[in-house]
Amino acid sequence: NKKITATCITSMKSEGKKIAMLTAYDYSTARILDASGVDSILIGDSASNVIAGNSTTLPITLEEMIFLTRSVVKGVKRAFVVCDMPFGSYQACPEDGVRSAVRILKETGCDAVKIEGGAPYKATIKRIIETGIPVVGHLGLTPQSVNAFGGYGVRAKDEKEENQLIEDAKMLEEIGCCAIVVEKVPASVGKHAAEAVKIPIIGIGAGPYVDGQVLVVNDMLGMSKDFHPKFLRQYADLQSIITDAVGNYVSDVKDNTFPTLEESY
């Protein structure tokens, strides 16, 4: 039950151990996930969607990511905690990236940051790693680029984009990333990426031939019923469980069967 570090995560690949990662955005959920054996918890900028109710990840701020990450860190004893660098916090220049990553580590106590993108962010990611901050890369569908991509479709379907993804993965390994998330690409691309580098490829919608998996916790627990991509396996139906529980509570209150005298002082 020792704390999992960046080097532990990287070593899991050569040890043949798959990495199980989930997102979390709050203390209570993070405690449960950590005690349930996840290797890594990501405070994803998917919080913009599932916590803040936005339709993209673009609006969430560095301050908001710091607030959520600080809350998650307090609930975690074992898992490797990674905070997404939000849109705008690193794109302009490497200096912005270093300042934002330093703020995240100082103000939250998390273990690493995650940054979307390959070649254009080489200098930024390199500088952050040189600062002593572990970085997880993110290739394939990078949702902060939704406006450039024109949607959330599968990436790297043609050879040119696949080759670029493999080159980017090699580059991220070379500059010292501890792992790379690869999102929504054909299973063959996930396989080729995992074969091309010694650092773990953590897939989401990237097939079974990668070194680990990540899902958005709200989605895999069935709290976002209108979101059903093919890659999402729903492990629970919390929407139904919460709907039933809340319905029972409401009728107990209306019927005056809650609270009883035993539940009173």
Ligand code: KIV
């Ligand atoms: O923001 C997020 O939740 C993510 C994962 C889906 C990888 O980046």
Ligand code: NA
């Ligand atoms: Na993200």
